Amino acid sequence: MMARTHIAFAALMMVACSVGILQRMPQVHEVALAGAAGLLPDLDHPKSTFGRIVPYISIPIAKVFGHRGFTHSFLMVALIIWLLLTYREQQNIPVLPLVIGYFSHIIGDLLTPSGVPLLWPIRKKFSLNIFKADGPMEHFIYRGCWIGVGYFLWVALQRPGDLWIRPAHMAVSNWCVAALEQSATMLVHLLRIMA
Ligand SMILES: [Zn+2]
Structure with missing residues (x-):
């Protein structure tokens, strides 16, 4: 999936969680953080958005694990949740947006034919094979995500906690x-x- 679709999908997941589950207005900084975290798993690719910012991190990860390896697995999500919860108290880290953003990336990649090694270190890649990256379907989904964000904002503004x-x-x-x-x-x- 392309970077912009990952951001849009992460933003949608964050807004949906705020409004639909937590029943509160989505916070701008949380949506922005989720969007950024939605790009983090591709740190394993030196040409990705974050990979280009910190090549000294992304090149070693790419060399050791390859693209769409360890960073795209449940194990990594569990590790991140554990790390964030451990240091939340001292650093006042907003755990939820980071976890939602990160996890949304893995779901997004799961929809494409290349798939993700969800059960890493088992190397088998899982894929729902719904659309090709950068194809017409992805462009449609990208727009759909922002429409979804708009919908949840509308719901939150119109009738909080209702219907x-x-x-x-x-x-x-x-x-x-x-x-x-x-x-x-x-x-x-x-x-x-x-x-
Ligand atoms: Zn990815």
């Missing part, structure tokens, strides 16, 4: 509760097997 937002929020919290219950049942089952 559209409440059912989405309910659905997400119900899903979380169900997932937690399921995990607890599985854990008890596992403990019984081990006992």
Whole structure:
């Protein structure tokens, strides 16, 4: 996916999360941070936006892991979440926009034919193969993302916590509760097997 689509997609994810899940007005600095974080995984490519700014970081990463390697995996996302949560207190780091932006990049690349090694160090690449990078579909999605951002802003301005937002929020919290219950049942089952 192209850099500008990654930024637009990250911005959409951030705004959707603020309005749809957290039920609050999206903050400009959070959307900007998510957009920037949406370019971070391509630090493994010396010709990418960030790669050109810090070649002394991107060239070694590219040499060791290759493009679309470690930086495009769940393991890296987990590592980033852990690092951010560890240092959040001292540095006052806005964790959510950085994680959303970073993760949105991986989802974006997952849609293209080249795919991403989600389970790195397992080298298998996963791809939903929905559109080619820089093709007409990507241009369409790019515009769609900004329309989506506009839509969520409109929702937030028009009727905060109402109509559209409440059912989405309910659905997400119900899903979380169900997932937690399921995990607890599985854990008890596992403990019984081990006992
Ligand atoms: Zn990428």
